[in-house]
Amino acid sequence: MNGTTPAPFTADDHRDRMARAVRQAAEAGLAGLLVAPGPDLTWLTGYTPTAETERLTLLVLAPERDPVLVVPTLEAPDAERAPGAPALTLRDWTDGKDPYAATADLLDPAGRYGISDNTWALHLLGLQRALPGTSYASLTEALPMLRAVKDPAELALLAAAGAAADAVFEEIRTVTFAGRRESDVAADLAALLLRYGHSRVDFTIVAAGPNGADPHHEAGDRVIAHGDMVVLDFGGLKDGYGSDTSRTVHVGEPTDEERRVHDLVRAAQEAGFHAVRPGAACQDVDRAARAVIADAGHGEHFIHRTGHGIGVTTHEPPYMVEGEEQPLVPGMCFSVEPGVYLPGRFGVRIEDIVAVTGDGGRRLNNTTRDMVIVD
Template sequence: MSSPNQPVPFTADDYRARMTRAAESAAAAGLAGLLVAPGPDLVYLTGYRPTAITERLTVLVLAAGQDPVLVVPTLEAADAEHAVGAPALTLRDWTDAKDPYAVTAPLLDAKGRFGISDNTWAMHLLGLQQYLPGTSYASLTEALPMLRAVKDAAELERITAAGAAADATYEEILKVRFAGRKETDVAADLARLLTEYGHSQVDFTVVGSGPNGANPHHEAGSRTIERGDMVVLDFGGLKHGYGSDTSRTVHVGEPTAEEQRVHDVVREAQEAGCNAVRPGAACQDIDRAARAVITEFGYGDRFIHRTGHGIGVTTHEPPYMIEGEEQPLVPGMCFSVEPGVYLPGRFGVRIEDIVTVTEDGGRRLNSTARELAIVE
């Protein structure tokens, strides 16, 4: 039995099944195979995370009906052999005296079209094309947007634990003093708390006070938080290798009637977005539900970003909750629902939960209060 500190471990069989599904999905999409460079896709498919990502070629080659092959520099082969998914792989190493593209090219269909991970270095793609001018490529986000989107029970356990840790962080940050301290001071508190609650990696700690809150991606700066400020808090990272991401907006002292009204509108919009989650709904339906509320109250032009993004081994990944995204929701998908209103030069409000699609609707993985909290 697992616990929050001891999640169900992934096994070589888990990674083997992921690679098989990925190769079969590639074939169904009309691709000859997949080329996966170091990054989140490689971690998801093999459990292997190189200690250093350098100019040396490392690439996983997947094709339906063929054994997975991981091409690695010889000096990193020992590390690759210790990856959990290594028993499901054939390792092929190359030394600095060899041309890695000459080693890799024979593994590929010389006239095939391949999905290739988005973060592959251009020099590696160009190197392969020199040997295989008849090949063509599509980014994995374009070719297989659902590659990592649907989580199994063990993945959901990790994301749930990460969400609980972010919730605990929020509960604690409400106890610290805001007024008279710099945004960076509060951001440091958030990072410390995320780590104390089990995060191995802190990806972001947004603290947008007063007019800075009107910038959705404001990074904590040197501004001193004042009494009367609205403060947007957006923070998250990785716990057990899976992401957390939550936003709440607090107020230093009592809010004005307008500030309370805007917060109420965003809270209603966020509720509408979460209530729209159900199997078969399109991703854009979540955006439409949240955006309709904000537009109804006259703030439509001040909601300036998508309603949500997927989350998993990274804190931002496909699918995206945005107009034009018709991908249907299926059980196991996890994503944020985070509408906001931003009034330039004045303040902003954002409320965000991670939601997973269930068999009959959606379940929030964040449970902290969404009402406007008053801090000192």
């Protein structure tokens, strides 16, 4: 990626996001936010540095102060071209100067700040050395819902990414599976994601037979055989927003047991989807899907949370997991992806991205959730 986001957001959009972040920080009792390069910086300002660097780049957000982006002088021209640049004051520093001293006067020397999770330890320690009276909290812990509620433009981009992933599944189900390696089918998935408009492929899980019992199996050299259940889980970024979908196919006719397990996971996924509504807790979605699987005697074989948020990254808050009491709000987007994993035998996972609406949920993936037979 270059120094701008491909999403069609304006300086006003980024100004509104930064103002919202400042309000949330104040409500959380923070003096402000410090945001290093990563998804939060991209979302807030539209700026993504052209390359990872040890030089300090830091967005400083605080009440009653204009947003300031501290950047190395050699990166300043790229920062000036970012969509959110008109809403920012740029402060550049040159090699040989102390970037922490250049940042110190922007901060309350006794303030507590939220700081983005991917900030280098080098920079956090440098700030602490320059301002020993400051303290810091992980941005994900302090403001976990900062990016969780999507606006209509973001929802449209997520829907387009989901539709592109659906097109990939419709095409991959027509290819030959038997006699090919998992890695061959994974390569097909990656190529199709790019063909259907993704700029980045984040994952292409192809887990055949007993490998399907490993939810995060890395596609390898196993040759897919007739009679295999195959878990497909793939996604990435399209126009700056994520896709993520899972379907489980079968090579040739499945056994009665394989059909029962697939039908069970499909019913659990349906229950999780129907639990989505404004005001429900995130954990309610997990509970609804998990109850179906537990009641069928497979509770011990559902070994992960039911879902994760998605946006400018493919995994972010909110999480559909027991203990997460955050209420659902229209505009939140997350996966609903229960699974059953039978060690040494096979696994089944079915996943859609779901957006919370005013009265329920809307699927952003719409390929069949029935058993698909492939060659």
